[in-house]
Amino acid sequence: MRLLLVEDDESLGAGIRDALARSRYLVEWVRDGALGLEALRGGGFDLAVLDLGLPRMDGMEVLRQARESGVRTPVLVLSARDTTLQRIGGLDAGADDYMVKPFDVDELLARLRVIERRHRGSVDNRVGHGELEIDTAGMSVCLRGQPVALQRREFLLLRKLLDNTGQVMSRQQLEESIYGWDGDVESNALEVHVHNLRRKLYPGLIRTVRGVGYVIDPPTGERP
Numbered sequence: 001m002r003l004l005l006v007e008d009d010e011s012l013g014a015g016i017r018d019a020l021a022r023s024r025y026l027v028e029w030v031r032d033g034a035l036g037l038e039a040l041r042g043g044g045f046d047l048a049v050l051d052l053g054l055p056r057m058d059g060m061e062v063l064r065q066a067r068e069s070g071v072r073t074p075v076l077v078l079s080a081r082d083t084t085l086q087r088i089g090g091l092d093a094g095a096d097d098y099m100v101k102p103f104d105v106d107e108l109l110a111r112l113r114v115i116e117r118r119h120r121g122s123v124d125n126r127v128g129h130g131e132l133e134i135d136t137a138g139m140s141v142c143l144r145g146q147p148v149a150l151q152r153r154e155f156l157l158l159r160k161l162l163d164n165t166g167q168v169m170s171r172q173q174l175e176e177s178i179y180g181w182d183g184d185v186e187s188n189a190l191e192v193h194v195h196n197l198r199r200k201l202y203p204g205l206i207r208t209v210r211g212v213g214y215v216i217d218p219p220t221g222e223r224p
Contacts, residue, residue, distance in 0.1 A: 006036035033057030052079040067094035130219035
């Protein structure tokens with residue numbers, strides 16, 4: 001999952017980023033509201049964590065303008081503004097959840113999982129595809145009940161494709177989902193990850209659409 005973190009506090013932001021990275025989120029961190037709005041409008045994020053007391057543009061205004069622009073990325077607000085009216089204001093402005101600082105990191109991760117489940121219409125943390133299942137909370141993958149060890153970027157790629165089953169994902173979309181804004185991406189890196197997933201899982205899982213990208217087709221009910 002590619003996540004946008006908008007937080008100007010260096011120490012807090014670094015702690016959140018590291019905790020999210022350990023949970024296999026790909027985190028892009030910006031430190032002011034104007035950059036946060038620009039990033040949200042640019043798209044490509046599965047989730048966003050947004051502070052409100054930001055330089056250049058207040059987080060509440062970022063949220064309002066993003067929603068007015070048609071941005072549908074789920075947003076969890078983190079703020080020291082803790083009155084009931086302030087929390088209601090954040091939710092009414094378009095936040096999917098609102099947490100008050102200081103907060104527990106484990107609770108933050110749990111709330112993000114709830115938002116993920118809500119937006120994919122699921123009741124638990126499992127994403128299934130035939131005899132393949134991934135647990136987004138435990139960050140584990142099983143095929144026919146047997147665990148399969150994946151590297152971090154392999155997991156991110158599989159998750160992105162499964163979350164968009166039946167939809168062809170372009171090379172750019174997939175590279176952004178596993179590398180983010182890192183410009184040092186080798187030309188064949190995506191192909192290597194796809195090859196590894198086919199080898200570790202099964203060859204027909206990921207279909208190449210020449211000149212476009214890759215797709216995981218909906219399961220047919222047949223054994224792969």
